[in-house]
Amino acid sequence: MINDISKPLILIVEDDGIIASRIQDTLAGAGYTTTITDIGEDAIRQAQEITPGLVLMDIRLKGNMDGIEAAGHIRRQSDVPILYLTAHSDDELIQRAKQTMPHGYIVKPFRARELLITIEMTMNKYLLDRQKRDMEARIQYIQKMESLGTMAGAVAHKFNNMLMIIMGYAEMMTDDAEPESLVESRSNEILEICEKAREMTNQIIAYTGHLPAAPAMLNLNQLIQEIAPFLKISLPDGSVIHYNTDDRIAPISAVAEQIRQVIVNLVMNAIEAVKKESGVITVSTGVMELNQAFFSEVYQNDDLPEGRYVFLEVEDNGCGMDEDTKRQIFDPFFTTKFFGRGLGLSAVLGIVKSHRGGIKILSKPGEGTAVRVLLPVEQLSSRQ
Ligand SMILES: Nc1ncnc2c1ncn2[C@@H]1O[C@H](COP(=O)(O)OP(=O)(O)OP(=O)(O)O)[C@@H](O)[C@H]1O
Ligand SMILES: [Mg+2]
Secondary structure, three states, X not given: OOOOOOOOOEEEEOOOHHHHHHHHHHHHHOOOOXXXXXXXXXXXXXXXXXXXXXXXXXXXXXXXXXXXXXXHHHHHHOOOOEEEEEOHHHHHHHHHHHHHOOOEEEEOOOOHHHHHHHHHHHHHHHHHHHHHHHXXXXXXXXXXXXXXXXXHHHHHHHHHHHHHHHHHHHXXXXXXXXXXXXXXXXXXXXXXXXXHHHXXXXXXXXXXXXXXXXXXXXXXXXXXXXXXXXXXXXXXXOOEEEEEOXXXXXXXXXXXXXXXXXXXXXXXXXXXXXXXXXXXXXEXXXXXXXXHHHHOOOOEOOOOOOEEEEEEEEXXXXXXXXXHHHHHOOOOOOOOOOOOOOOXXXXXXXXXXXXXXXXXXXXXXXXXXXXXXEEEOOOOOOOO
């Protein structure tokens, strides 16, 4: 159940029936929905089931559990703001109540106006605190990604150099070997494995945004057209891929090889997500104006300037993702597939960022996923 955050559903926990219904009337008059209970255990259950946006908790309750104990339980299961209803005589209890970190107190008897103002102030403070926490978590995440990127990039470059040496020796062995000998087939196998390892390290370097880049003006539709035959080969039987490209899109300044990698990675993910009969994948392009309202929704890249963007969207009706998965998909090596994978979207992110673009993802478990990559239309003057 989703509550309107500014007018939350309020759980009133009050053992005096008259006071409870007075509070309920006052709140109803101000547009709040409420529910009442007078027992601590019931309050805990309701807090879990109806997920109120605020709890008004009387300190003294009927039954075995007082309001402080009930609030302690509720606090452990969610961060819902709790306002205690207290009396002057509750001084000692209030000391105990502090440990449950309430958002405030209202001392009985109180006037309707006082109650409404306290609730409003509590909600405002709660929302501000939450925004601050979200922001801090986001900054921490960005810092983590940056340091991971630096480390991964350094390792990948060193690893690539070592691979080159291994490949060089393996090639020499192949050249020296008797045709169709055991040595020849073994050194060829070494070369094949090295090739796969090189692909992996290139994905990592793409993630760090430091692939060698030679941007040129290119047309996204044309690029899609070029790789469409290769994408078709990977499509499982019974699934289809539609193209819905917009002819009016402007050319973008981009590195063709990298944008190809973006398209392939996104379509491969979509293919792996459908993995069934009647899988439908749609690759679209278009132009859109990015404005302030859209910013909050752009998943990655906070400093995207307003303006015109060309977008590439890959949509599928596959398995979709839950919130937990969505949070981690850009972490290198995060995968729900098998060990050693999980670089596709990390590479996409690196490439998109180095093109000064952004990514937006919509996904619902069991329904499907749409990944939209935005790339700026303006000619880029400098590149990381
Ligand atoms: N279209 C999609 N539908 C459902 N889940 C997806 C989709 N795209 C990505 N995911 C989820 O995000 C995870 C990370 O994706 P990512 O492309 O980075 O790695 P991967 O596909 O697991 O491995 P690879 O390195 O081969 O790309 C996936 O394992 C999957 O759980
Ligand atoms: Mg992938």
